[in-house]
Amino acid sequence: MTVMEQEIADYVARVRAALADLPPARRDELTEDLPDHLAEVAAEAEGSLVDRLGEPEAYAAELRAAAGAPPSGRNLDQRVAAAVVRVRGRLRALDTRLGPPLGYATASDFLRLLRPGWWVLRGYLAAMLVTVMSTGGTFGLLPRFGGELIAGLVMLVAFVLASIWLGRRSANLSRWPRSAMQVASAALVVFALAAVVNAEDRAGYLNRDPYGYDQMSVDNPYDRVRDVFVYDSEGRLVENARLFDQNGDPIRLGYPDCSPYGVDDKPLLRPYPYCPNQAPFGVPGVPAPAPATPSAGVTATPRPTATATAPATMDPTGTPSGAPRPTATG
Incomplete structure (x- = not known):
């Protein structure tokens, strides 16, 4: 639609809005040839239709008087129609204003694509x-x-x-x-x-942040793990160790409470242990002493205990009083 066609359509819409109180058939009869007439007027000379014909409401009043229709009382239909025309006019102005930034005459031309x-x-x-x-x-x-x-x-x-x-x-x-x-x-x-x-x-x-809601896992033995300590076969603490699963993905457990690394500094590259000085067995680089355990195959047997008994005493016959005496038979 060209600029002249848009101007004619706006002018006709305002004229019909001013005649909104008339019956639809009567209004259509009065405005039937209006677009062609406005096109002829626009082609005759330069300038807008308002400059040459006046405001559309005044032109509608002339049509009303020429047709012998009753004067306008500005009823509800006319007020609504006038409001609609004003809104459409503002939308068209906005459409024209937004077009050049998009590379088109109007924004609607871009939206049609x-x-x-x-x-x-x-x-x-x-x-x-x-x-x-x-x-x-x-x-x-x-x-x-x-x-x-x-x-x-x-x-x-x-x-x-x-x-x-x-x-x-x-x-x-x-x-x-x-x-x-x-x-x-x-x-x-x-x-x-x-x-x-x-x-x-x-x-x-x-995806809550660390200070928001924390998901709970039931019966997970690794929930309370704060650090991981790796020892070699000689009992020495291994520092800067990293754990991976069978797919090569890093295994992350615990939280670097005392790690020199920042919380947001490449968490997948933080080695274990986070806190070497808190190792449960030994210190870094020194083998941990093996705990004392009983030797295999050796069992403890109870020792016999001495029982105190009363010492034997001699009677006048020379026989210990604690021993049985022989008896004569025959």
């Missing part, structure tokens, strides 16, 4: 909305219908094709179908924004 991409995105958003409604609010990156991925993909293809078909024919739709499609598109945009906010909240919940 993005319409095919929006048609595809609109079909995807519609499929995701059905996914949320059919799965109870849970969803991922791919749509699902009733929890089934294959059915969701079929639905996605159908919705994208339908969205492209509607987008190519939206200009030929009547007023109410086009308005309904615009409302539905706006609802899909709101749904997309809500999904982005929800995904951001979930990502923030899973």
Whole structure:
């Protein structure tokens, strides 16, 4: 649309807004030939239509008087129509102002190039909305219908094709179908924004900072490990040791409470132990003494204990009193 065509459309819209109190058929009759007349006036000389014909509201009053229509009472319909015209005028001015930074005469010219991409995105958003409604609010990156991925993909293809078909024919739709499609598109945009906010909240919940919520693990024997000390076969503490799993990924345990490295300084390169001076056995470079253990195969046997007994005494016969006496028989 050229500048002259845009000016004519704005002028006609303001005239029709000023005649909004008339019946639609009567208003259409008065403004039927107005675009052609304005095009002739614009082609005759330079200058705007307002400069040559006056304000659109004054021109509408002249049309009203020439047709013998009752004067305007500025009813609610006229006020609403005038407000709509003012809003559209401001939007057009903003559209023209934002166009040059994008490399186009108007921003709408740039947005028209993005319409095919929006048609595809609109079909995807519609499929995701059905996914949320059919799965109870849970969803991922791919749509699902009733929890089934294959059915969701079929639905996605159908919705994208339908969205492209509607987008190519939206200009030929009547007023109410086009308005309904615009409302539905706006609802899909709101749904997309809500999904982005929800995904951001979930990502923030899973990636809390060190001072936020810490995930708990049940029955994990390594939760209370603060440092790792590695000893060689001779009992010497190994410093600057690093641990790796079978895939070559570093194993990180503990927390460098007394490490000379900063907390944010390449944590994957910090060696063990963090605190060598807190080694549980020995000191760095000195073998730790082996703990004393019983020798294998040697068992302790109890020693016999002496029992104190009363000393034997001699009686007058010369026989110890503690010994049995012989008895005579016969």
